[in-house]
Amino acid sequence: MIVAERKPMEAVASLVAPYERILVVGCGECVTVCMAGGEKEVEVMASALRLMRGKEGRPVTVETETVQRQCEPEYLVPLDKKAEAAEVILSMGCGVGVQFLAERFAQRWVVPALDTKFAGGVREAGVWEERCGLCGDCVLHLTGGICPVIRCSKSLLNGPCGGSHGGNCEIKRETRCAWQLIYDRLKGLGRLELLTPVLPPKDWSTARDGGPRQVVREDARL
């Protein structure tokens, strides 16, 4: 999932400060699961904004709506009326959601309530951790299902650096060294031979530089 976190309230409040009619839009997917921008967080945000503005003596009208997915235009259609009535739309989706809202509502100012952090998962209840750097050319079959791109602090592709200490990373002492994890797992599975060939430098042309990437499925197009 995409993991996000609410911006400090002061920052959010300043984004909507000039406006009196705010529409807060949540998203029912990733940000619901990571407890940043689902229905509950939307209501908390709306309430917090009303309290902040009430305290300043500048009352504000806050409408709320949580759509199934902000990152797909058809789910934004039901927002048309509320968006029309609002002066500003505060998206509690990830950065993708914010952009899809801005595209659909060209005449409305759209601002983000969240900081979008990473592609990751639930490590334990209440803890989310990054797992994939979206490099566009996955090498997990070579590394025992442990991503060296994102889990090694230096994104090394050929074994640990000299700073691996007792299984922990020198950059973040509390984090396990990805290459220790890779080694241990391959050893346990009897697949250490995978580490013998030296991997060539990674081809980053499949990754994020060079403009937005696209995936096109002809069979799915209308």
Place this chain on the structure above:
Amino acid sequence: MAEGFEPKIVAFSCYYCAYAAADVAGSMRLEYPAAVRVVELPCSGKIDPVLLLRAFEEGADGVYVAGCLEGDCHFQRGNLRAKKRVARVKALLDEIGLGGDRLEMFNLSGSMGPRFAEIAREMTERVRRLGPSPIRERLSARGEAAGTNPGREGDLP
């Protein structure tokens, strides 16, 4: 308004302890401040951040959640969940400038009638010191009764 200020306090109370303790306090003829309005919950773990905030929106000067003693929750960990949620909302209240001190979590058992009355006094005293909530002041400056905040739309999730 701070002159002769009579606080309004909402006490979200667990059915198995605080709510029962309020009954005990009643049958013992113990007095506690009229400032406290008790709202029954099936468990303190039912409390939701948005409920706490809505109470402030409707003009409460202080809010507290009263659950069972730690280790004694009827639903095992409901009171521990409540404690964490209260802590998070306290931080949010600090962030938005209303002040986390206006919100608190208490623990007691169903037989602790005197403690129920004591908590009500403790919280009332604290809120008296903090003064009226700026929201309530605004509501009454606009000539509106608490509970009619017009900016709020929609139902609770």
